[in-house]
Amino acid sequence: KQEVTQIPAALSVPEGENLVLNCSFTDSAIYNLQWFRQDPGKGLTSLLLIQSSQREQTSGRLNASLDKSSGRSTLYIAASQPGDSATYLCAVTGRDGNKLVFGAGTILRVKS
């Protein structure tokens, strides 16, 4: 059974810092990996999707990497801003290409 773990569970940083969120998964036979953002009381918003054949994806100040063989992904946020404060979740899709398995998330707070 696939299990996804996110470390740290919570993170507080001053504005302007670069930061890294970590995600690990137990079964390396994944179809792809996605990073989502969730604001309090809201639904999820997809940030980046990395196919299993890819090593990384970039969108603005966000960069996500994938090392499938070691079962790890990182989300790098450059020059953090208070507006980046949210919960960040990673999710992997298994061989069936359909069912997402989520981690519990990292709660990020960026202080101004």
Place this chain on the structure above:
Amino acid sequence: DAGITQSPRHKVTETGTPVTLRCHQTENHRYMYWYRQDPGHGLRLIHYSYGVKDTDKGEVSDGYSVSRSKTEDFLLTLESATSSQTSVYFCAISEGQGGVDTQYFGPGTRLTVL
């Protein structure tokens, strides 16, 4: 927003009563999903649909049933609600398979079972 609405947004009910949550989309996407979110567990898939009248179970399907009679609506039913089903429920949609295409999420329904 991806054109997804959920109703009701909040509901309080008593143990043993039936509850139906509705997800409505305006995108004409083929795939629809129901998740529940609990502290420390992230989101867990309950059921999903890959077309009208086509559904399949997810990770935590016990105690839940679903129906999809129209492309735009996906209903989640708790036949006899229990306190362990107190949670926030999210609906999601995707054009293709959820692993290939991005999933778009609704705003969620907060359900409390007393």
